Amino acid sequence: MSTSSTTAKADNRTGNEWLQDWDPENDETWDQALAWRTLSVTTFTLTLAFASWFIASALAPKLTNLGFDLTQNQLYWLVALPGLSAGLLRLVWMVLPPILGTRRLVSLTTLLLLFPLVGWAVAVQDPDTSYTWLLALSFMSGIGGGAFSGFMPSTSYFFPRRMQGTALGVQAGVGNFGVSLVQFVTPWIIGFSMIGFLGASQTEAFPGKAPRDVWYQNATYVYVPFVIIGAILAWTMLKSIPIKVNVRQQFDIFKNQDTWWMTLLYIMTFGTFAGLSGQFGLLIKNIYGGGNAEIARLMTDGTTQVLVEGYSIPDPVKFAFLGPLIGAGARVLFSPLTDKMGGARWTLFAGVGILASVLYTSLQLSPDAGAGASALEADFDKFLYGxxxxxxxxxxxxxxxxxxxxxxxxxxxxxxVIGWTAALAAFGPFFFGVGLTLMEPETFFYIGVAFAAMCVAITWVRYARPGAPKPS
Structure with missing residues (x-):
């Protein structure tokens, strides 16, 4: 039997579910088909988990149009809370892979997604739903975010180190598409009744357009059958690797300084991705849309979406999916390049890019509504591209x-370490939501510029420069 910790046989972990003598570094015995099957199933279920995690970000900008009496700050909190719960739950999920094993962890976690999905479907049909219950649903949505810190380490056990950049990049990147998926599918799926017994229609009053019948429960019900299928696939197709490791051993990562440096770097990258994914639609609405008091004042009347100067207010749902789509796609496409060229130099490149683009975007957060339609549209384009x-x-x-x-x-x-860094970065939507509630967007973005500059310096000194202590 291999002496590797990933192949250690646990006394009570025998039977068809548990693999023995598993060593992915040994090409002669490594079951490549099983590894890729595990990646496929866990990626499918992780995509559903991310869709469940960010469902509040797709629903919140539209709740007031459905008759919910909610303030701008209350909407920010609804979108922020899944980040708080995901971060907390990732601290739990990060220790579960050795305890439960891959099959049980993925199967049971996938079934838990049904609670927030069904709960939101019921809640959006009643404008009298209490704000407390909406907050509870937002918190439960974080289950989907918590899954990441269990699914990713589980998958890493099945691949050799030389392929982990590609394997984890594909899983995380495709999983991240769940964020874009929920933003893209929601505007389409709510336009018709899927099945009558799933609930009656609601009336959406969108400024500048005639009221229309919508079925916002579809935005979550559409994922329910796929969640059930994903749980069945996980239970029937996945295996588990018995790993001997106690809780104290798992937490010895905190004695290694690189745990803390990599946590900061992943907060810069995934924290930014997740935070902006949750808030993108609200930022569009509150800076360039009806949430901007000056723009709202210049509207011709209380029902039209067109300013006197001819500026058409952008609908957040038409743009909110683009950011997560680009971010998820970049993660998938660049993962093989990191295997070939190393990760540190790409982290350095990404950090410089984040710093520059956040600084550029920070200059587009205070549009002058009185400058006219063409100026507003040009400012919005700059904001969008940034x-x-x-x-x-x-x-x-x-x-x-x-x-x-x-x-x-x-x-x-x-x-x-993957589980821990992912847990801290998952707080991104929460910190972005709280930050945008407590301060002006420009101030918040300037803080982001300073943080990115610090992370660029860490990357260069510790990992990317010639003779770095930990080239990677």
Whole structure:
């Protein structure tokens, strides 16, 4: 039997579910088909988890149009709370892979997604739903975000180190598409009744348009059958690797300084991706849309969406999906490049890109509504391109940091570090929501510029420069 910790046989972990003598570094015995099957199933379920995690960000900007009496700050909190719960739950999920094993962890977590999905479907049909219950649903949505810190380490056990940049990049990147998926699918799926018994229609009053019948429960019900299928696939197709590691051993990662440096770098990349994914629609609405008091004042009347000067207010749902789509795509496309060229240099490149694009976008956060339609439209275009650039570089950095961690840490520690850094970065939507509630967007973005500059310096000194202590 292999002496590797990933192949250690646990006394009570025998039977068809548990693999024995598993060593992905041994090409002669490594079951490549099983590894890719595991990646496929966990990626499918992780995509559903991310869709569940960000469902509040797709629904919140529209709740007031459905008759919900909510303030701007209350909407920010609804979108922020899934980030808080995801970060907390990732601290739990990060220690579960060795305890539950891959099959049970993925199967049970996927079934838990049904609670927030069904709960939101019921809540959006009643404008009298209490704000407390909406907050509870937002918190439960964080289950989907918590899953990441269990799914990723589980998958890492099945691949050799030389392929982990690609494997983890594909899983995380495709999983991240769940964020864009929920933003893209929602505007389409709510336009018709799927099945009558799922609930009656609601009336959406959107400024500048005639009221229309919508079925916002479809935005979450559409994922329910796929969640059930994903849980069945996980239970029937996945295996588990018995790993002997106690809780104290898992937490020895905190004695390694690179755990803390990589946590900061992943907060810069994934924290930015997740935070902006949750808030993108609200930023559009509150800076260039009806949430901007000056723009609202210049509207011709209380029902039209067109300013006297001819400026048409952008609908957040038409743009909110683009950022997560670009970020997720960059993570998938750049993952193989990190395997070939190393992760540190791409993290450095991503950090510089994030710094520059956040600084550029910060200059587009105070549009002058009195400057006329053409000026407003030009400012919005600059804002949009700046935001999309942030998503692009964040996606590249997401791929490169996940390549670095398996190279910096031994296999037993790498899974724990991945789970820990992912947990801290998952607070991104929460901190972005709280920050945008407490301060002006410009101030918040300037803080982001300073943080990115610090992370660029860390990357260069510790990982990317010639003769760096930990080249990766």
């Amino acid at each position: 935001m999309l650039a942030i998503f692009l570089f964040a996606g590249i950095g997401n791929a490169s940091t996940f390549k670095q961690m398996p190279m910096i840490f031994e296999r037993r520690q790498a899974g724990g």
